[in-house]
Amino acid sequence: MKKIILASLIISLFSFSKCKKDKPDSNGLPSATQTGANTLGFLLNGQPWTPKGFNGSTTNLSISVDEGYKNGTFNITAYKIINGTNKQYLAFGIADSLNFLSPPVSIEIGKPLFGLLFTNSICTYDGFNDTLIYKRGQLTLSKFDKINRIISGTFMVTFFKNSCGDTLKVTEGRFDLKY
Numbered sequence: 001m002k003k004i005i006l007a008s009l010i011i012s013l014f015s016f017s018k019c020k021k022d023k024p025d026s027n028g029l030p031s032a033t034q035t036g037a038n039t040l041g042f043l044l045n046g047q048p049w050t051p052k053g054f055n056g057s058t059t060n061l062s063i064s065v066d067e068g069y070k071n072g073t074f075n076i077t078a079y080k081i082i083n084g085t086n087k088q089y090l091a092f093g094i095a096d097s098l099n100f101l102s103p104p105v106s107i108e109i110g111k112p113l114f115g116l117l118f119t120n121s122i123c124t125y126d127g128f129n130d131t132l133i134y135k136r137g138q139l140t141l142s143k144f145d146k147i148n149r150i151i152s153g154t155f156m157v158t159f160f161k162n163s164c165g166d167t168l169k170v171t172e173g174r175f176d177l178k179y
Contacts, residue, residue: 032174034143036150040078042173049088053081065098065151065179072098074151076175085121092116092139092155095128103144109137109157116157116170123164127157134160137170152176 028048030039051060075093107114115128137157155173
């Protein structure tokens with residue numbers, strides 16, 4: 001009888017164990033969470049991009065939420081310093097009516113509500129204002145918690161600008177910030 005109980009216990013242990021440990025994200029990005037983890041990341045033309053470095057005056061990831069302006073707005077800014085001359089900047093947000101959105105909700109880029117700007121040492125892709133670029137993408141707001149002051153979601157965008165000579169693809173974008 002003891003052998004049967006011991007065998008059952010061993011089988012149970014193996015049944016609930018895993019062969020390998022869970023990784024937060026195999027592509028080098030922070031996990032897509034909704035807890036206010038203060039994270040942002042995306043793949044830039046297939047390569048992981050997360051905020052990095054310090055420019056001497058501002059943090060490399062910040063958020064601004066104004067529930068009173070234009071029925072609610074938010075703006076996220078981030079930068080990555082690769083070296084002294086190679087810096088990349090990202091800004092995106094919702095420019096109007098944040099208070100009327102009920103997550104989960106998706107907004108196409110180029111509509112008055114959602115824009116994204118990316119700049120590097122070669123070019124600036126301005127999805128807010130530049131009409132000379134091809135832009136396609138969306139922002140999905142998955143959480144807007146006014147009580148705990150958490151905003152989370154995902155984004156993706158494809159830009160092409162003749163003067164820049166290359167397509168810029170932002171994929172698997174995710175953010176989870178406290179404001």
